[in-house]
Amino acid sequence: MTNDRMQDTARCVTELRDLFIRHExxxxxxHRFTxxxxxxxxxxxxxxxxxxxGIALSGxxxxxxxxxxxHLITRARKRLEAEGHGEMTIVSLRVPSPATLKFVGQELLRALGYQIGAERQAWYIWDLVRHHLRERRVLFVHLDEAQDLACRGTRHELNAVASMLKTLMxxxxxxxxxxxxxxxxxxxILNHDPQLARRMNTIHFESLSPIADGENxxxxxxxxxxxxxxxxxxELLTRAHGERLVHAAANQFGLVIELIxxxxxxxxLAGAASLTAVHFAExxxxxxxxxxxxxxFIIPDFYRIDPRQVFTRRPD
Known part of the structure; x- marks a missing residue:
């Protein structure tokens, strides 16, 4: 296998990963965000x-x-910027670990272009967050992996997280x-505080069903x-293979795309012109x-396999 083929493969796959396939x-x-x-x-x-x-998306x-x-945020940013609302209308942040309120506030300030020392107290940091959100006229803050905001799950922690989110809104x-x-x-987190929950539009991405979603x-x-x-x-375009694919992806839409x-x-990498079941198995x-x-992608009775397990080479 040549380096050129590996580079071409990486380029092709990267371009395909950048595609967004609209789904139901x-x-x-x-609609809700617009x-x-x-x-x-x-x-x-x-x-x-x-x-x-706000909007809360779980799955x-x-x-x-x-x-x-x-995809939603990228499109919205372009539209809002074109309408003259500035470049920082939406700030996106993956919740860091450890997800203390102080650490999240520091990371949010960095996303806003402001550096702050670790010695500052949490209340001061979040006052600065609100100040810079206002100065930059930020419309929305996106927190990915938001469940980690309350990773310890104590009542005190849940109260603090809910209070912080409500304060921003x-x-x-x-x-x-x-x-x-x-x-x-x-x-x-939302069910812990009804006042926070009522301010959110909630959406849940359901798991797929091999039988119902195999053709899709x-x-x-x-x-x-x-x-x-x-x-x-x-063979790959049959309903039977679609069921295998959905099950192998643990019934999750994003994992179906990853497997494809x-x-x-x-x-x-093999220089093949056709995609076959062997490529899925490998x-x-x-x-x-x-x-x-x-x-x-090999055995007939594929439903007996737990696709969340790795390193499975022999029966327990």
Whole structure:
């Protein structure tokens, strides 16, 4: 295998990863955010300082939340900037670890272009956060992996997190909308405080079903192959393979895409013009370090395999 082929493969796969395939779950997210944004701008234009609202997106790991939010924010930023609202209308931050309120505040200040020493107290840091959000006329703050805001789950911690989020949304001078994305544990933060929950539009990305969504998975596969100039063999476009694919992805939309791209990567590296089941089997083996008996793209009874497990080479 030549270095040129590896470089070409990396380039092709990177371009495919940058694609966003619109799906039925994205439409409600986009609609709610567009309406929320329009209301926030209307308040600003009329000089009102009513409380801001937010969106909370939850789903299992691999459900495709991050890709959906990234696409949503990228499009919104371009639109808002084109309308003359500035470059920092939406600030996005992955919640750091350890996710103390002080550390999150420091990271948010850095995202806003302001550095601060670690010796400052949390209350001072968050006063600065609100100041810089107002000065830069930020409309929304996005916190990814937001469930980590309350990773210890104590009542005191949940109270502090909920209070901080509500303060941003109800600031008397410049209320800021929130976009929270994370696993189902994010729901615990919202359910802990009804006042916070009522200010949020909640959306959940449900898991897929191999039987119900198998054909959609094969449609997705065909779409990526067309974009990537690979011809899928007929076997891959059957409902049976779609069911295998969804199960191997632990029923998660984002992981379905990952498995497709990894199989295409194997085909590119092999110099193949067609995508086959062998490429899926090889890429899954590389991902999970499993034996053939635990590879859902090889064995007939693939439903017995737990796709969340890795290094499975022999029965317990």
């Amino acid at each position: 779950r994205f439409a409600p997210l986009e 309406l929320l944004s329009a209301k926030r701008l209307a308040d600003i234009e009329t000089g009102r300082t009513s409380e801001a609202r 299992a790991s691999g459900a495709g939340k991050s890709a959906a939010i990234e 109800t600031d008397g001078e410049w209320p800021v909308g929130l976009i929270l994305s994370g696993t189902e544990d994010l729901e615990d 998975a094969t449609d997705l596969l065909a779409n990526y192959c067309a974009r990537g100039k690979l011809t899928p063999v007929e 791209l990894e199989a295409m990567e194997r085909a590119y 890429s899954y083996q590389q991902r999970a370090a499993c034996g053939d008996a635990f590879n859902p």
